[in-house]
Amino acid sequence: MKEFNFYLRTIFLSALLFFFIFFLHFLRAGEATLRTLNQSAGGTAFLLIALSLLITPFLRFFKLGIDGRYVKYMGIVGFFFALFHAIYSLVRISDFSDILSWMSENPYAGSTGVLALLLLFFLFLISNKFSKNLFGEGNWKLLLRRGAEISFLLTLFHFTFLRYTEWPLIMFPSFLLLVIALGVIIFRSVHYLKEN
Numbered sequence: 417m418k419e420f421n422f423y424l425r426t427i428f429l430s431a432l433l434f435f436f437i438f439f440l441h442f443l444r445a446g447e448a449t450l451r452t453l454n455q456s457a458g459g460t461a462f463l464l465i466a467l468s469l470l471i472t473p474f475l476r477f478f479k480l481g482i483d484g485r486y487v488k489y490m491g492i493v494g495f496f497f498a499l500f501h502a503i504y505s506l507v508r509i510s511d512f513s514d515i516l517s518w519m520s521e522n523p524y525a526g527s528t529g530v531l532a533l534l535l536l537f538f539l540f541l542i543s544n545k546f547s548k549n550l551f552g553e554g555n556w557k558l559l560l561r562r563g564a565e566i567s568f569l570l571t572l573f574h575f576t577f578l579r580y581t582e583w584p585l586i587m588f589p590s591f592l593l594l595v596i597a598l599g600v601i602i603f604r605s606v607h608y609l610k611e612n
């Protein structure tokens with residue numbers, strides 16, 4: 417399949433995820449605002465990374481006919497959702513506060529968010545043939561896999577630090593993300609134990 421079609425299908429899937437999360441935010445907040453759009457963008461980025469981490473174990477366990485190359489496209493599209501979310505969040509924070517003061521009031525949420533974004537950017541930069549040849553295929557794949565796992569965990573900490581006081585039900589969308597994250601961690605751990 418052509419690269420363009422991979423992007424098209426991944427963007428279509430992302431749009432479905434985005435509208436699903438946006439709908440949950442709409443139910444919770446009772447209104448559709450730029451803030452709920454931004455929260456949904458962050459949630460979609462997280463779900464795309466989570467799905468990309470599930471593809472390989474799913475292929476091995478269930479022998480499904482999913483093309484393993486989707487991992488790359490989900491990572492790239494996820495990075496752009498995260499980028500939109502981070503830029504909009506920084507603009508919004510600077511409307512009501514100084515960015516550095518917000519970072520010092522939310523040191524864990526702020527630093528994990530920034531680190532997750534930087535790591536996703538690095539993975540985006542190296543997801544090409546040039547880097548594959550530079551690092552060697554085995555190292556390159558391992559780097560991408562570990563990078564995706566770490567950015568997934570950083571994002572999990574990021575929104576947990578921001579939201580945990582309001583869980584379980586009031587901030588329903590992010591609580592759902594937490595439940596999904598636990599599922600991904602359990603599934604990948606079982607996969608890892610079976611493989612080793």
Ligand code: HEM
Nearest residue numbers: 455458459461462498502505529530532533571575589590
């Ligand atoms: C510079 C980096 C980042 C900053 C400054 C940032 C900032 C924020 C802020 C201010 C919120 C609260 C939004 C609100 O309640 O209106 C938030 C929530 C969130 N962020 Fe980030 N973020 C960053 C990076 C990321 C990345 C890289 C991801 C995903 C890969 C992400 C995913 C999320 C999620 C899932 C939420 C929870 C949304 C909800 O309430 O359901 N963020 N972030």
